[in-house]
Amino acid sequence: MSEEKDFTIENYLQYLREKKFMGSKCKDCGEIYVPVRKICTKCNSVNMEWVTMSGKGKLAAFTSITVGTPFFVAKGYDRNNPYCFSVIHLDEGPMVSAQLVGVEESKPEQIEIGTPLEVTFLETEIKGDTRVDLGFKPA
Numbered sequence: 668m669s670e671e672k673d674f675t676i677e678n679y680l681q682y683l684r685e686k687k688f689m690g691s692k693c694k695d696c697g698e699i700y701v702p703v704r705k706i707c708t709k710c711n712s713v714n715m716e717w718v719t720m721s722g723k724g725k726l727a728a729f730t731s732i733t734v735g736t737p738f739f740v741a742k743g744y745d746r747n748n749p750y751c752f753s754v755i756h757l758d759e760g761p762m763v764s765a766q767l768v769g770v771e772e773s774k775p776e777q778i779e780i781g782t783p784l785e786v787t788f789l790e791t792e793i794k795g796d797t798r799v800d801l802g803f804k805p806a
C-alpha cells in the first residue's frame with residue numbers, strides 16, 4: 668500500500684494550512700498539476716505522487732480588483748485599496764491563480780508581466796481560526 672494521501676483538493680488545502688505548496692506529478696509522463704489531480708489529463712495515468720513545488724514562477728496575468736468578495740472586503744480592501752489577483756506560470760509548468768502581494772496594487776501600470784515571483788502564505792484570522800491562502804510576491 669502506498670502511504671500517499673489521496674490527491675484531493677481537501678488534502679491540497681490541508682498542506683496549504685501547513686504552509687506547504689504541493690502538487691501532484693504523473694509518474695508516467697511527468698506532468699505536474701496544481702491544484703492536484705488524481706488522473707493525468709495528458710496520459711490518463713492514475714500513477715500520481717505528491718511533489719513539493721519550488722514556489723517560483725513568473726507573473727502571467729493579473730487584475731486589480733476594486734470591488735472584492737466579502738472575504739476581501741472584510742480584510743479591508745475596497746475601491747481605494749484594491750487587491751491584485753494574478754495568474755502565475757510556475758517554473759515546473761502549471762499555471763495557478765493566487766493573490767499577488769508586495770506590489771503597488773493601486774498602480775497596476777507599474778506591475779510587469781513576467782516579473783519573477785515566489786510563493787507566500789497569507790494568513791487571515793477568522794473567528795479564532797487561522798485561514799491560510801496561497802499568495803505570490805515579487806522574488
Ligand SMILES: [Zn+2]
Nearest residue numbers: 693696707710
Ligand atoms: Zn501522465
